[in-house]
Amino acid sequence: MDASAFLVFGGILKWIGLAALPIFALPLAILVLPRPFAGIGARVSGWIDRLTGGALSAAIAAALILIFAQLAVVIMRYAFSLSFTWLNEIVMYAFAAMFMLGSAAALRDDAHVRVDILRPRFGTIGRNWIELAGIYLFLFPICVRILTTGEQGLARAWFLFEGSRESDGLPLMFLFKTLVPAFALLMLAQGLSQAVKAARRLTGDLPDDATKGEIGGSNGA
Amino acid sequence: MELEAAFAISMFLVTIIALLGGYPVALTLGGVALLFGLIGIATGMFPEPVLRSLPSRIQGASIMQNQTLIAVPLFVLMGVILERSRVAEDLLHIASRLLGRVRGGLGYAVVIVGALLAASTGIVGATVITMTLIALPTMLRQGYDPRLATGTIAASGTLGQIIPPSIVLILLADAVSNAASQASLRTGGGSAVVSVGDLFAGALIPGLLLVLLYLFYIFVVGLVWPQRCPQASESGAAEVPLTLREIVFGLGAPILLIIAVLGAILGGVAPPTEAAAIGAGGAILLAGLRLASSVQSRLAPLVGAGFVALLLIIVLRSNLDLRAASDESSLFGIVLVALAALVFAASLVCGLLVLRKAGELYPSFKSGVHITSMVFLILIGASLFSLVFRGFGGDELVAQILSAVPGGKWGALIMTLLVMFVLGFFLDFIEIVFVVVPLVAPPLILLGFDPVWLAILMALNLQTSFLTPPFGFALFYLRGVAPDDVQTLDIWRGAIPFIALQVLLIAIVIAVPSLATWLPSLSAS
Numbered sequence: 238m239d240a241s242a243f244l245v246f247g248g249i250l251k252w253i254g255l256a257a258l259p260i261f262a263l264p265l266a267i268l269v270l271p272r273p274f275a276g277i278g279a280r281v282s283g284w285i286d287r288l289t290g291g292a293l294s295a296a297i298a299a300a301l302i303l304i305f306a307q308l309a310v311v312i313m314r315y316a317f318s319l320s321f322t323w324l325n326e327i328v329m330y331a332f333a334a335m336f337m338l339g340s341a342a343a344l345r346d347d348a349h350v351r352v353d354i355l356r357p358r359f360g361t362i363g364r365n366w367i368e369l370a371g372i373y374l375f376l377f378p379i380c381v382r383i384l385t386t387g388e389q390g391l392a393r394a395w396f397l398f399e400g401s402r403e404s405d406g407l408p409l410m411f412l413f414k415t416l417v418p419a420f421a422l423l424m425l426a427q428g429l430s431q432a433v434k435a436a437r438r439l440t441g442d443l444p445d446d447a448t449k450g451e452i453g454g455s456n457g458a
Numbered sequence: 459m460e461l462e463a464a465f466a467i468s469m470f471l472v473t474i475i476a477l478l479g480g481y482p483v484a485l486t487l488g489g490v491a492l493l494f495g496l497i498g499i500a501t502g503m504f505p506e507p508v509l510r511s512l513p514s515r516i517q518g519a520s521i522m523q524n525q526t527l528i529a530v531p532l533f534v535l536m537g538v539i540l541e542r543s544r545v546a547e548d549l550l551h552i553a554s555r556l557l558g559r560v561r562g563g564l565g566y567a568v569v570i571v572g573a574l575l576a577a578s579t580g581i582v583g584a585t586v587i588t589m590t591l592i593a594l595p596t597m598l599r600q601g602y603d604p605r606l607a608t609g610t611i612a613a614s615g616t617l618g619q620i621i622p623p624s625i626v627l628i629l630l631a632d633a634v635s636n637a638a639s640q641a642s643l644r645t646g647g648g649s650a651v652v653s654v655g656d657l658f659a660g661a662l663i664p665g666l667l668l669v670l671l672y673l674f675y676i677f678v679v680g681l682v683w684p685q686r687c688p689q690a691s692e693s694g695a696a697e698v699p700l701t702l703r704e705i706v707f708g709l710g711a712p713i714l715l716i717i718a719v720l721g722a723i724l725g726g727v728a729p730p731t732e733a734a735a736i737g738a739g740g741a742i743l744l745a746g747l748r749l750a751s752s753v754q755s756r757l758a759p760l761v762g763a764g765f766v767a768l769l770l771i772i773v774l775r776s777n778l779d780l781r782a783a784s785d786e787s788s789l790f791g792i793v794l795v796a797l798a799a800l801v802f803a804a805s806l807v808c809g810l811l812v813l814r815k816a817g818e819l820y821p822s823f824k825s826g827v828h829i830t831s832m833v834f835l836i837l838i839g840a841s842l843f844s845l846v847f848r849g850f851g852g853d854e855l856v857a858q859i860l861s862a863v864p865g866g867k868w869g870a871l872i873m874t875l876l877v878m879f880v881l882g883f884f885l886d887f888i889e890i891v892f893v894v895v896p897l898v899a900p901p902l903i904l905l906g907f908d909p910v911w912l913a914i915l916m917a918l919n920l921q922t923s924f925l926t927p928p929f930g931f932a933l934f935y936l937r938g939v940a941p942d943d944v945q946t947l948d949i950w951r952g953a954i955p956f957i958a959l960q961v962l963l964i965a966i967v968i969a970v971p972s973l974a975t976w977l978p979s980l981s982a983s
Contacts, residue, residue, distance in 0.1 A: 296831075297823045300535060301810075304742075305803070307532065307735035311728065312802075316771055316795045318781050333522040335531055336834035339827035348828035349482035349835060352884045354929065356480035364480070371481030375489020379842065382492060387513030416522070417513050 243395045247388070254384075261377070264369065264432035271440040278437060282430035289341045289427050296339035303331040322403040330413055337416040341423035344431060361438070361445045368435040376428040380421040387417055462503055466852035469494040473843070483889055484832075488839035491846040498850065508849045512842060521837055525731070526632045526654060531830040532734035533625050535822075536719075536741040537575075538829070540712065541588065542822040543745030543813065546575055548708040550592050555700060556709075562680035562687040564600060565610045568593050569672045572614025573621050573665070574716055586615030586935040594940060603686035604944050606679060609952030612932040613672060613959075616921045619887055620914075621665040622658035623720055623737075626887045628730065629833070630913050631657040633891050637899030638909040645904065652909045654730040655723050659977035660910040662724070664918065664967050671959045707747070715740045724977075739764075739806055746809030749816040757808040764805030767798040774798075833888055840892035847897070857901040867905035871912075874898045875919045882923025886931065890920060914974040915967060922960040925953050 263281065266274040306327045313319045343349055359367065391414055393399070400408035437443035473490045477483060498504025516522060540546045550571045557563030568589060575585050589611050597607040619626050635652040680687050719737040722728040728736070743764045750758035774780070778791035813819040847853065863869040878898075881890055895916065903909055924931040927950035937946055967973050 293824065293827060296827045297820070300531065300823050300826055300830075303528075303531060304535065304735060304738050305806070307528070307731065308739050308802075308806075309799075311732040311735055312771065312795075312799050314732070315728070316775050316780050316799075317792070328528060329523060329525075332528045332531060333517075335827060336831040337522070339831040340835050342824075343828045343831040343835070344482070346828060349484055349832050350886055350889070351480045351482055352477045353480065353934065354884050355478050359480070367479045367481055371479070371485060371489070374493070375481065375485045378492050378496075379485065379488045379839075382509070383513055383516070386510050390514060413522070414517055417517050420516075 241396075244392060247392055247395070251388075261429060263429070264372075264436040267433065267436040267440060267442075271442060275437055275440060275442040278433040279442070282433040285426045285430035286345055289345050289423065289430075292338045292423050293342035296335050296342065299331040299334035299338065303328060303335060306331060322401065322406040326401060326407045326409075330407070330409070333413065333416055337420040338423065340420060341427040344424065344427045365435040365439045365445075369432055369439075372428045372432045372435075376424065380425045380428070383421040384418055384425075387421075391415065391418060462850045463852075463855050465494065465498060465503060466847055466850040466855055469847065469850065470852070477884065482835075483885070484835040484839035486839070487836070487889070487893065488842040491839075491843040495846040495849065498846075504846070504849050508845060512845070515841055515845070516838060520636075520841060521834065524632070526628065526635075527834075527837075529623075529628050529654065529730040529734040530625055530833060531826065532731065532738045533623060533628070534829045534833075535826040536734065536737040538822045538826045539738070539741040539745050539813070542818045542825070543741075543748050543816075545708075545712055545741075545744050545748050546588060547592055548704075548748070549574065549712050550589065552700060552705060552708045554593065554596060556705070558600070559689055561684065561689045562676045563689060564593065564597050564602065565606065565676040565687055566673055568597075568610050569614045569617075569669060569676070572611075572617045573669050574713060575618065585618045586612060586932050587939050589615055590936050590939045594944075598941070598944075601685075601688045603683075604948045605952035606676070606686050607952070608936055608940065608944060608949045609954075609956050610672070610676065612925055612930075612936050612949070612953055613956035615935070616924050616932050617665070617669065619921050619924075620661055620668065620917050622661050623723060623730065623733070624661075625833070626891060627657050627661055627913075627917065628654050629888060629891045630895065630917060633895040634899055634909050634913045637896060638903055640900045641903040644900070652913070655726070656910050656978040657913055658720070658730070659724055659980075660914050660974040661917065662977055663973050664914055664963060667966070667973070668918075668959070668963050671963060672956065675955060675959060711744055711747075715744060739802075742806055742809040742813070745818070746805075746812040749818065750812050753812065753815045755812045755815055757812050760808040761805050761812065764802050764809070767801040767805065770798045771795055771802070836888050837892055840889065843893055844896055853897055853900075856897045857904075860898065860901045860905075867902075867907065870902060870905060871907065871915075874902060875915065878916060879919055879923045879926075882920045882931075883926075883929035887917075887920050887924075908971060908975055910978050911967070911971045911974045915964065918960065918964050918967065922957060922964070925957050925960065927953060 260281070263274065263278055267278050306324060310320070310324055310328060313321070313324070356364065394411040394414045397411070398408065399410040399414070400406065401410055434443060438445050469490065472494070473487060476486050476490050479486070492509075495504055495509050499506050499509070519525075521527075550567065553567040553571050554564050557567045560566070572585065572589060575588070594607060594611060597610075598604065618624055631652055631654040634657070638652050676687065715737065718740070719733045722733040722736065723730050727733075743761055746761035747758060749755075750761060774791050774795050778788050780788060780791050780795060810819060813822065860870040860874065863873045865872070878890060878894060881894060885893075899909070899912065902912055925933065927933055930953065933949055933953060937949060940949070
């Protein structure tokens with residue numbers, strides 16, 4: 238395929254992204270007008286949670302590949318004193334894919350560490366407002382920043398079909414670099430879903446799961 | 459310059475306040491930093507290109523291509539699989555039944571198992587919760603003083619951080635190694651690399667000393683106040699006696715796995731990443747064997763064959779030259795090793811199938827992905843934080859503050875340890891390693907402290923912080939799962955003797971640095 242087609246494709250993706258921007262107002266719309274928007278929000282966040290579930294499956298597959306590939310590296314090196322760049326690169330790619338694709342699922346399942354000292358005292362309403370504030374002030378800006386600053390480097394990687402720096406490496410460096418925007422997009426989507434859930438809890442559309450994530454749950458324990 | 463310093467300081471303070479809000483730490487760190495960076499750019503205080511390097515940082519050698527940290531998900535998977543397949547639980551059960559008849563025996567069992575489990579997870583919460591759920595009810599039933607019981611459990615749960623191969627030590631090695639090379643750039647000296655192996659070796663003696671101190675304390679309590687840790691009464695031990703098989707498999711196999719992994723790293727046979735892969739593979743095989751009987755799987759012999767295959771590879775490798783098919787015997791060896799490797803891979807698959815049949819495959823890998831993502835999202839957030847903090851000259855500010863502390867380099871060290879101690883009340887080890895260590899370690903190393911020794915002190919110090927009421931992490935987790943009739947005040951009082959032991963050990967390591975530096979210097983030569 239002609240490389241410039243990817244640039245056109247990338248441009249289209251960017252416009253799709255810009256056109257999709259209003260959807261990030263959905264949680265706020267739910268707060269103002271719960272009636273029509275809470276139902277839409279429930280459906281959207283259901284889709285997103287399923288998408289994230291797919292990414293989680295991919296991350297689990299990466300974890301399995303990581304174990305097997307690293308064991309292959311060990312046996313090759315230990316028994317035959319052989320080392321292959323492509324095998325080492327499989328290990329590295331699987332390692333990176335595991336958390337770049339898994340972060341959104343960890344966000345969905347509340348597995349990211351929080352500071353728990355004052356949290357129980359804020360009450361459910363306070364906690365949900367903090368959730369919304371954190372998503373809009375911290376999560377969205379970080380992801381947007383990663384998406385928008387990386388586009389030139391990414392375009393170059395796809396334009397060249399960038400491969401490994403070594404001759405016996407994998408020709409997939411451009412896909413490896415694509416993990417970064419994929420991470421940002423997944424986190425943006427999951428952030429939207431979490432914001433919708435927080436807004437629905439605030440309007441009473443979703444029952445509050447108050448006990449979850451207060452003690453113990455935050456450390457993935 | 460003045461204004462930039464004000465930016466750096468207020469960014470730090472705002473971050474702390476924002477963290478108390480309880481939004482995930484990783485995103486709070488990165489988010490506050492990004493907002494300050496954008497304000498800085500708008501007011502012309504902050505060099506814009508610095509922020510533009512964010513995506514390339516994420517995909518670069520410090521995060522996505524970080525060879526050192528590949529060991530982290532592998533050790534996480536090993537720990538999670540051992541935990542979910544109940545191998546870890548068996549370990550505690552068997553150890554406490556073996557030692558239950560001795561005065562203080564349950565206490566000894568908790569400390570020893572804590573040290574071993576430690577090794578595999580290194581995450582305080584998980585270890586404390588597991589041990590509280592399993593050991594605390596038994597200890598209370600046997601008439602242990604609640605203070606002694608909870609103190610022992612909380613303290614043993616934190617052992618996970620200091621005893622190798624712990625995950626936080628790997629992260630700490632990465633951070634301290636960067637700091638040491640920065641410091642040596644500053645002085646123009648030779649590159650001082652701190653490897654994960656160095657830190658593991660350095661932590662081994664202090665960690666074991668700590669275990670001995672804990673055991674000795676329980677022994678002394680048993681002598682002075684025998685009623686606080688009674689031995690199991692004969693009537694209570696009407697359970698079926700342990701079979702030799704149970705002891706060998708339940709106790710021996712996990713211990714052997716952990717010793718093999720640790721020995722491979724310390725002996726220089728394998729780098730930590732490779733040893734971690736062996737650990738994860740071994741955990742899958744052990745879990746397969748453990749669960750095969752309970753789900754009536756006929757795959758157990760196939761899973762067991764994996765260990766035989768591994769042994770065969772080691773034996774062949776040490777007796778034959780397999781690098782080239784130079785003669786008939788080495789050709790034979792190569793074919794045999796290749797076959798053994800295939801058998802090994804097949805038994806791993808069988809182990810995974812057994813896990814799946816028991817319904818533990820998806821949960822354990824899901825939890826492994828969660829923990830790994832949690833660690834690396836913090837790394838991403840913390841690197842954004844450091845990027846902006848450095849952009850405002852915050853690192854120089856920290857260096858200036860440290861050099862202005864009265865008391866010279868010892869003053870700077872004590873101040874750093876105190877600050878980290880307080881931060882340990884609300885931040886986990888991982889965040890402190892990623893955020894604070896890169897800032898304070900380079901100036902301290904420049905002042906002439908040994909990097910390995912410094913890292914061990916920091917680890918011991920944080921571990922103490924997690925035990926200290928009212929904010930210690932370990933106590934929170936313990937309170938969360940302990941029965942309601944155990945008083946919170948008793949938990950706090952129970953921790954105090956162990957804190958004293960920690961402080962004693964820190965003092966010993968400060969007075970005798972070779973406790974931490976002797977083993978690494980051996981492996982270096």
